[in-house]
Amino acid sequence: MAVYTEVSDEALRAFLGDYDIGGLVAFRGIAEGVENSNYALRTDRGDYVLTLYEKRVDPTELPYFLGLMDHLAARGLACPVPVRGRDGDALRELAGRPAAICTFLEGVWPRRVRPDHLAPLGQSLARLHDASGDFPANRPNALGPKGWAPLLEGCRERGDEVAPGLVAELDGHLAGILAAWPAAGALPVGQIHADLFPDNVFFLDDAAGRPRVSGLIDFYFACTDLLAYDIAVCLNAWCFEADGMFNVTKARSLLTGYEGVRPLSLAERAALPVLCRGAAIRFLLTRLYDWTHTPADALVTRKDPLEYLRKLRFFAQAETAGALGL
Ligand SMILES: Nc1ncnc2c1ncn2[C@@H]1O[C@H](COP(=O)(O)OP(=O)(O)OP(=O)(O)O)[C@@H](O)[C@H]1O
């Protein structure tokens, strides 16, 4: 479900009148995604995605997200390009919500991640980091280390309903992660995607049948943080099997693909285990918060926090990159 705000035919036609993208051919809601309302839009000039930004997005941050996509696309990264209206503005308003039209990306996200998805993923992630090197704006990571303790506080009352003893266990993990977190200035910082899960990466097969990344989407958690933290997010989101096992082959392919474009420093590699613990607790906490604050019958699909507890426990017992097999 991801159409929270309905758009009337009349409002849509008036809205499109502010653009120079041709006449309307087709318009339908996109079911996937949970944060915003997304519509597939076809005009006689091409395909687009219309996004209406819902309540959890801070409108003052939209220029950063749209500006970053524009910047990356201009440097050759396949990502949605915000389309400007006749007045030059990409960020507009529709049905009472901030709204933008972006170009449509071909491809499909992998429902089942295979080992051969990982090297192209790593390459794309490194290209994103390289291409954003000269991006002029910054956005602190609200869901980074400083945000985790307040999130855990928000889960303190009801967290143990999800698993007995969970909150106390998370207190212990969080203290350990924060104590071991890289000091400011120790690792390279830049613009990161911060949510590069399989459903945000589109692939198409090349002529030889090998998967190639056709585009990255959903930059609405992007922020300025440790570049290697983005790899840690991917190690969490892409390298575990359904039975909970960490797949070292996938993890190595991710790093090989990444380092083919941007080699990691020794310090970045050494920090991977704690960055992986950090990424695991970040997704565990946001999922736990949503689980304990969203009514069970709400339209939003809640994601399982315990999937990330298992990942956190796995990373907590691997103190070095070597122990992870990396
Ligand atoms: N530029 C694009 N090209 C093609 N499809 C797109 C594009 N942007 C979004 N989509 C489609 O819309 C769906 C939802 O998009 P997105 O993940 O950005 O939504 P969201 O509501 O912000 O979701 P999330 O819960 O993942 O944060 C995607 O899975 C994809 O199918």
Ligand SMILES: N[C@@H](CCO)C(=O)O
């Ligand atoms: N990727 C996040 C959802 C927010 O995009 C998760 O799986 O918890």
